[in-house]
Amino acid sequence: MSRGVHERVIMHVDMDAFFASVEQRIDPALRGRPVVVCGSGRRTVVAAASYEARPYGIRSGMPLFEAARKCPDLLVVQADIPKYVDASLRVLHVLEGFTPDVEVYSIDEAFLDVTGSLALFHGAERIARLIKEKVKQEVGLTCSVGIAPNKLLAKLASAMHKPDGLQVIRPEDVPSLLEDLPVEEQWGIGPRLGTYLREMGIRTCGQLAKIPVGILEKRFGIMGRMLYRMARGMDDAPVVPCGTGPDARSMGHSMTQDQDITGKEEIAWYVFLLAEMVGRRLRAGGYAGKTVVLTLRYTDFQTFSRRMTLKRYLATGPQIYETAMRILDGIRLKDAVRLVGVSLTNLVRGRTQIPLFEGERKGEELVLAMDRVNNRYGEFTLTWGPLLGGRKDRVVPPSWRPKDGDFKHTVP
Amino acid sequence: MKFVIEKDMLQTNLGKIQGIAERKSTIPILANTLISGENNRISIVATDLEIGVMEITEATKMEKGEICVSARKFYDIIRELPGDQIEVQKQENFWVSIKAGKTEFNLPGLDPKEFPAFPSTEGTSYFNIDAQVLAEMIEKTVFAASSEESRFNLNGIYIEQATRDKKDYFRMVATDGHRLSMIEKEIKTTFEKGIIISRRGLTELKKILGDTEREITVSLEGNNCIFKTEQTTVVIRLLEGEYPDYHQVIPGANKKQVIIDRREFIGALRRAQVIASEKGEGVKFFIQEESMEIKTGGPDVGNVHEEIKVIYNGKPIEVSFNARYLLDVLNNIDTEKITVNLNEELSPGLIKPMDREDYLYVIMPMRI
Numbered sequence: 083m084s085r086g087v088h089e090r091v092i093m094h095v096d097m098d099a100f101f102a103s104v105e106q107r108i109d110p111a112l113r114g115r116p117v118v119v120c121g122s123g124r125r126t127v128v129a130a131a132s133y134e135a136r137p138y139g140i141r142s143g144m145p146l147f148e149a150a151r152k153c154p155d156l157l158v159v160q161a162d163i164p165k166y167v168d169a170s171l172r173v174l175h176v177l178e179g180f181t182p183d184v185e186v187y188s189i190d191e192a193f194l195d196v197t198g199s200l201a202l203f204h205g206a207e208r209i210a211r212l213i214k215e216k217v218k219q220e221v222g223l224t225c226s227v228g229i230a231p232n233k234l235l236a237k238l239a240s241a242m243h244k245p246d247g248l249q250v251i252r253p254e255d256v257p258s259l260l261e262d263l264p265v266e267e268q269w270g271i272g273p274r275l276g277t278y279l280r281e282m283g284i285r286t287c288g289q290l291a292k293i294p295v296g297i298l299e300k301r302f303g304i305m306g307r308m309l310y311r312m313a314r315g316m317d318d319a320p321v322v323p324c325g326t327g328p329d330a331r332s333m334g335h336s337m338t339q340d341q342d343i344t345g346k347e348e349i350a351w352y353v354f355l356l357a358e359m360v361g362r363r364l365r366a367g368g369y370a371g372k373t374v375v376l377t378l379r380y381t382d383f384q385t386f387s388r389r390m391t392l393k394r395y396l397a398t399g400p401q402i403y404e405t406a407m408r409i410l411d412g413i414r415l416k417d418a419v420r421l422v423g424v425s426l427t428n429l430v431r432g433r434t435q436i437p438l439f440e441g442e443r444k445g446e447e448l449v450l451a452m453d454r455v456n457n458r459y460g461e462f463t464l465t466w467g468p469l470l471g472g473r474k475d476r477v478v479p480p481s482w483r484p485k486d487g488d489f490k491h492t493v494p
Numbered sequence: 495m496k497f498v499i500e501k502d503m504l505q506t507n508l509g510k511i512q513g514i515a516e517r518k519s520t521i522p523i524l525a526n527t528l529i530s531g532e533n534n535r536i537s538i539v540a541t542d543l544e545i546g547v548m549e550i551t552e553a554t555k556m557e558k559g560e561i562c563v564s565a566r567k568f569y570d571i572i573r574e575l576p577g578d579q580i581e582v583q584k585q586e587n588f589w590v591s592i593k594a595g596k597t598e599f600n601l602p603g604l605d606p607k608e609f610p611a612f613p614s615t616e617g618t619s620y621f622n623i624d625a626q627v628l629a630e631m632i633e634k635t636v637f638a639a640s641s642e643e644s645r646f647n648l649n650g651i652y653i654e655q656a657t658r659d660k661k662d663y664f665r666m667v668a669t670d671g672h673r674l675s676m677i678e679k680e681i682k683t684t685f686e687k688g689i690i691i692s693r694r695g696l697t698e699l700k701k702i703l704g705d706t707e708r709e710i711t712v713s714l715e716g717n718n719c720i721f722k723t724e725q726t727t728v729v730i731r732l733l734e735g736e737y738p739d740y741h742q743v744i745p746g747a748n749k750k751q752v753i754i755d756r757r758e759f760i761g762a763l764r765r766a767q768v769i770a771s772e773k774g775e776g777v778k779f780f781i782q783e784e785s786m787e788i789k790t791g792g793p794d795v796g797n798v799h800e801e802i803k804v805i806y807n808g809k810p811i812e813v814s815f816n817a818r819y820l821l822d823v824l825n826n827i828d829t830e831k832i833t834v835n836l837n838e839e840l841s842p843g844l845i846k847p848m849d850r851e852d853y854l855y856v857i858m859p860m861r862i
Binding site for chain 1: 641642643644669670671672673674738742743773774776814816840842856858859860861862
């Protein structure tokens with residue numbers, strides 16, 4: 083690929099039928115068969131469908147009973163998020179072997195800015211093939227990779243040949259590629275926006291590109307300019323790595339969901355999971371932080387962060403969770419949420435204050451013992467009750483506190 | 495209602511309640527003060543529902559009654575008024591007029607009946623304490639209490655009756671989970687069990703009563719602790735919750751005792767803090783015969799290194815502490831020298847003013 087001076091090479095790595103594939107890898111009886119992963123409790127919808135289930139017309143978001151009707155032999159597995167997080171972190175580890183600029187977009191997707199690594203690995207396509215090989219080898223899963231000049235097109239490219247695909251979009255391919263692309267298939271244009279556009283008689287990106295930006299802005303506000311750029315395959319959003327460098331200023335994780343997250347109890351579950359992941363990363367690098375940042379994104383892409391600075395430094399999941407929940411308590415939600423992010427800034431490395439009270443010290447020792455087990459046997463082998471298996475339909479009561487945080491308790 | 499009062503007296507009394515009458519409160523009436531007059535005496539009351547204060551002072555030309563006005567506005571007006579004598583009079587619709595010389599202010603007020611009732615202050619049994627002693631005890635403990643909401647039981651100061659060597663002590667303890675400050679005075683109290691008073695409650699109490707020379711009467715009534723002098727009554731609602739067993743964290747004195755000049759130590763720590771503030775306040779100490787080496791830093795922030803003379807004759811020991819936690823206590827000790835008892839690298843240190851048994855400080859090391 084020939085590149086101009088300012089041209090970037092962005093890669094989007096998308097795991098294939100991620101939840102279902104993880105289940106199939108763990109349980110050989112599921113391999114080669116139609117499998118869906120679902121939540122439990124009142125919301126029984128398909129969270130992920132294996133490629134064997136897809137010819138039956140089964141899609142994620144579909145009610146389970148409907149999926150079962152379409153495919154009588156369907157195998158249903160309950161979601162076990164910690165298992166997926168473990169696989170996700172191991173994939174991340176592979177990706178970080180190729181560039182430090184890795185943005186974890188959601189549990190099964192990541193963006194890489196490989197512009198600086200091209201010479202080292204002899205080109206983007208070779209990097210993509212190496213990534214696919216290593217992910218297969220080390221995590222036992224397949225992924226699809228899209229290579230393009232920006233995130234928008236890289237995301238489009240990875241979806242073009244699923245599963246196990248590898249697709250390059252060159253700048254000169256863009257106009258013909260977008261000409262007949264249905265607008266809903268462009269990243270960021272959801273079904274709702276797609277419907278509005280269709281009402282205006284716009285079905286493809288090519289048609290959208292012919293609408294003057296002024297008209298789009300009048301109709302859609304800020305979104306109008308975004309639509310204008312999307313229709314042309316333009317995007318200059320940077321790949322934002324989550325800060326794992328040798329002396330990080332902040333550390334965080336976020337998760338984007340395909341479905342709406344409504345209500346603080348459900349958000350709490352993600353906050354808990356993310357807090358635990360961030361805590362693990364902090365401790366692995368010998369860090370602790372005293373400012374907790376909670377980031378939320380509404381379904382209309384409006385994103386905002388709120389922070390809280392404490393006097394003491396935190397490094398455990400429950401401590402981070404507790405602070406993030408105090409931030410969440412102060413937010414009045416306007417809409418359902420699609421992204422939840424938790425990060426810590428104001429970091430120090432290699433120095434921790436030991437607690438005065440024995441109960442609290444034991445609580446921290448417990449966390450360190452959990453770390454040792456998880457380092458050896460995989461993430462979330464040992465974890466806190468509320469994170470287990472998404473059993474309570476991914477809900478953590480906001481009042482949940484770890485028993486060890488209270489120094490009056492003795493840890494058994 | 496009407497009264498005439500000396501400006502200075504009114505200004506002093508109003509100044510003391512400003513910290514209690516909360517301007518930011520969600521309950522608007524709490525930003526006001528209730529002034530009642532009868533028999534040539536007025537009472538000035540403010541409350542935030544946790545702390546209540548009542549000041550009683552003399553006035554003349556009294557007409558019985560009550561007014562309720564903004565505590566801040568009233569205070570600002572009194573401060574600016576000319577002359578020595580001020581006349582305050584109730585007008586229609588709860589308005590209040592304030593006159594001095596040829597100046598007259600008119601201020602809207604609220605219905606005094608809306609103001610929360612002042613709690614009963616007739617404690618069943620009481621004891622007395624010198625105001626200066628109480629102020630010292632507060633000053634030497636409050637800084638160690640936690641200011642984090644999530645640790646609400648450590649936001650308060652634990653106060654109890656203790657017995658040591660067959661003597662009775664009035665004891666105050668504060669901790670934030672990293673360090674602990676404890677002071678006791680030989681006073682027989684009437685407390686049957688320990689109570690917890692918020693950090694803010696005691697800080698306000700010290701502001702209000704700290705400059706009197708008199709004895710303060712202390713009693714408990716229901717869920718309130720009452721501090722009284724002839725002119726002033728402060729009522730503080732006790733914090734609920736259990737205080738941790740602090741005895742378990744106080745180490746016994748041992749042979750690894752270091753004697754350090756307090757001022758010299760403060761100077762060295764403040765210098766170290768210039769660098770340490772970017773490193774979570776962590777400072778390393780290496781103590782061996784007659785000397786203590788103080789160092790901190792890192793490849794990104796630079797480093798500092800200093801040696802001071804100490805009295806020590808145990809085995810060499812290395813330990814790290816938060817510099818701010820050390821400065822907090824050193825600034826609250828009055829003696830020329832301090833003693834520091836250490837045990838192992840990761841076990842708590844015990845700091846005391848030299849040759850005094852009434853004050854101690856426990857500090858947990860840092861792992862660096």
